[in-house]
Amino acid sequence: MNQVYIFPSVASITRNNSCPVCDNQKGALVGQINYIGLEKFNMVQCATCGLVSCDPLPSAEVTQKGCDLLYRLQQNSNSSPKILKGFKRSYRRGGYFARKHLAYMFERNTPLKILEVGAGDGYFSQGINSYYKKSQITYMDIVEDLLTYYKEHFTCETISSDLKTVMSSGKKFDLIIARDLVEHLINPLDFFKMANAVLEQNGLVFFITPNGREDFWHCNQRFLKRKEALLIYLNHFNYFLPETLDLILAKTGFAKVKAFKFGLKRYRQGCGHQEMHNFNEQVLPDQEQGFLHTKPINECFKHDFKKIVSSFLHGNTFVAKIYSMLADREKEIVDYFAPMGHEFFVIARKIK
Numbered sequence: 001m002n003q004v005y006i007f008p009s010v011a012s013i014t015r016n017n018s019c020p021v022c023d024n025q026k027g028a029l030v031g032q033i034n035y036i037g038l039e040k041f042n043m044v045q046c047a048t049c050g051l052v053s054c055d056p057l058p059s060a061e062v063t064q065k066g067c068d069l070l071y072r073l074q075q076n077s078n079s080s081p082k083i084l085k086g087f088k089r090s091y092r093r094g095g096y097f098a099r100k101h102l103a104y105m106f107e108r109n110t111p112l113k114i115l116e117v118g119a120g121d122g123y124f125s126q127g128i129n130s131y132y133k134k135s136q137i138t139y140m141d142i143v144e145d146l147l148t149y150y151k152e153h154f155t156c157e158t159i160s161s162d163l164k165t166v167m168s169s170g171k172k173f174d175l176i177i178a179r180d181l182v183e184h185l186i187n188p189l190d191f192f193k194m195a196n197a198v199l200e201q202n203g204l205v206f207f208i209t210p211n212g213r214e215d216f217w218h219c220n221q222r223f224l225k226r227k228e229a230l231l232i233y234l235n236h237f238n239y240f241l242p243e244t245l246d247l248i249l250a251k252t253g254f255a256k257v258k259a260f261k262f263g264l265k266r267y268r269q270g271c272g273h274q275e276m277h278n279f280n281e282q283v284l285p286d287q288e289q290g291f292l293h294t295k296p297i298n299e300c301f302k303h304d305f306k307k308i309v310s311s312f313l314h315g316n317t318f319v320a321k322i323y324s325m326l327a328d329r330e331k332e333i334v335d336y337f338a339p340m341g342h343e344f345f346v347i348a349r350k351i352k
């Protein structure tokens with residue numbers, strides 16, 4: 001096994017909650033976060049699996065409040081054309097993913113049963129569906145507004161809440177998609193355990209998640225040099241190293257089929273690899289003002305499905321395929337174990 005990267009720390013501490021991956025009671029204090037102005041948490045790294053996670057674990061109430069606040073802030077700053085452009089991009093990427101990665105594993109006429117968890121705009125799976133036309137898409141989320149949005153815009157099924165609901169329903173899937181999800185979870189190990197339980201034999205899980213080494217760097221540096229908590233807007237409660245993910249997959253009955261890291265922009269900026277000396281002042285969000293602008297998701301996202309999928313640059317056209325190659329910088333791929341790279345890309349197969 002590779003040597004786990006250990007962040008510089010100030011002290012070894014006894015944790016409030018043991019490491020979710022390997023149950024260690026001890027850990028190294030490597031940073032602090034200020035979660036969107038609501039609460040501060042210690043960030044602790046486990047020496048066995050390398051996971052950096054929140055200690056104590058944030059309550060469901062705080063997380064819910066934080067997600068709500070972030071959503072209002074985004075709605076106030078994002079214009080409708082910008083949102084629609086994001087939809088088109090997801091759609092194109094889904095199509096690309098199907099052609100580039102799934103096409104080697106499934107015949108094109110396979111009626112794939114796909115479950116996307118925390119799907120956001122939902123267009124990634126719709127992009128897959130443009131290639132695998134017989135596939136059935138199911139979306140799962142805890143936000144009811146989003147489920148309504150999916151039903152109104154796509155041919156799909158929806159599941160409220162979490163994988164426990166799916167486990168008790170007895171439904172099974174060929175592919176589970178979790179893009180930028182596992183870094184948000186209170187217990188990532190549980191997610192993979194449950195994903196395994198709802199997959200068909202030889203089923204696949206596909207996930208992308210930030211490279212913890214790069215993603216956590218700023219937090220670690222700010223703590224070491226200024227004794228400050230890093231203000232974060234997104235509920236990134238877990239920061240993974242390659243070895244952490246390997247251990248989680250091994251413990252939950254998965255084997256990697258394809259795994260690499262992608263995105264080198266932040267590496268070129270030095271993130272995760274150079275000492276930082278200049279830190280921006282952190283401005284706390286205006287919580288009162290944020291909560292006042294409350295609109296249901298469904299209303300903000302309302303649009304014409306046909307306009308998105310017929311887009312010249314992002315649809316399933318020849319031009320879109322070429323654009324995909326250039327826009328997504330497909331060549332910016334590095335080894336799964338390399339320290340650099342913005343996100344992990346992993347497809348893993350259920351083996352037991």
Ligand SMILES: [Zn+2]
Pocket residue numbers: 019020021022023024046047048049050051
């Ligand atoms: Zn651990």
